[in-house]
Amino acid sequence: MSPERPRLSDDEFAAWLRREGERRYHDQHPFHLRMHRGELTREQLQQWVLNRYYYQSRVPIKDAIILSKSEDPAFRRMWIQRIHDHDGERAGEGGLALWLRLAEGVGLDLDEVAGFSRVLPGVRFACDGYVQLVQRVSLVEAVASSLTESFAPDLMSRRIEAWEKHYPWVRSDVLEYFRTRVTRARTDSEQAIDFVRRNATSYDLQERCVAALIRKTEILWHILDCLQAAP
């Protein structure tokens, strides 16, 4: 048996996570590049909004699983905020409702979006795979898988700009979800990276956190693969 590798320093570990996450982040996916260059048709933009809603709908579910993995009321008090962010305090509020407003804004039928009937099979596999990943791994790995959001604020800012420029037929006010994510994703990812740094207490755990983050980038990437390949 080879001797156990020593734990990386917090900063080395954070840099490793950032490096692996950043180079696999879906902002570099050809479909995203085309979206931001204004090259998507109305139908392709609709497809993206409709399919991505399935991903959005899995987020509070995976966050509730993460909540259930913690023994610490203080952690739970912090993490539960994410569920409120998506579900809102009352009907019509929160991130899921904002996404449905976006769906309406690009001309989709809301029942069809909310019913998931037209979600591409591969998108469903990838998103369900995310829920299963979070279910299977330890708390710290599950939290690490959420770290893709540390790259989200930049992407959201670029997206708002690109949509306003290239898709003027989409009313700017329906882009509100992206606007809320700029600040919220920053706070969320800072809390998550802080937790992961403190709780990945061995090299082995650090390595497994990186693996969970890589798997998550594959999930986001695959959603765009499916959209790219769609007729």
Next chain:
Amino acid sequence: MSPERPRLSDDEFAAWLRREGERRYHDQHPFHLRMHRGELTREQLQQWVLNRYYYQSRVPIKDAIILSKSEDPAFRRMWIQRIHDHDGERAGEGGLALWLRLAEGVGLDLDEVAGFSRVLPGVRFACDGYVQLVQRVSLVEAVASSLTESFAPDLMSRRIEAWEKHYPWVRSDVLEYFRTRVTRARTDSEQAIDFVRRNATSYDLQERCVAALIRKTEILWHILDCLQAAP
């Protein structure tokens, strides 16, 4: 194959749940009867508070699992309140903190209580069994398993009275947790029974809901079996 039994009416079903739950509820356990007659020693009361805290600590965990099983933001907005009730909005608040105040009030060492080091093995099995039950079954069955709380308000009222009368060495203000449960358990159980009635859409599901509730009564009962048998 025998033909499927027709679904019971909502009222028949609710009566069945009540009947099965009520006759197995742990208020009739010999240990509880002795507690309420003032026959427990200080050590036995401490044992109960310490072991029961392990149960309390599983409650927000099982509620987060229930949350993760729902596809409906409206249900989640309702159910998430239970997690806030136990964890509080900040450190020192919520049901778990109130239970620790009770633990202090009966003379226990808080670190020992919060660290679960003296929890009886059988109590741990039963409480972990509750988490596993909720994990394994469908959402409606998981919610049905929580219906023991519809019998809690009466028990809480009797408990406060009995403790104030028989255990005057316990300061009345540390009984606050029991007081909060009188109203809260009533609201919670009304929401839960309403959900179970609407969502147990076949006889088979109704039967499985009853089975989940029975299993839950066995969990609560077994905790007291362990305390009864403890030296």
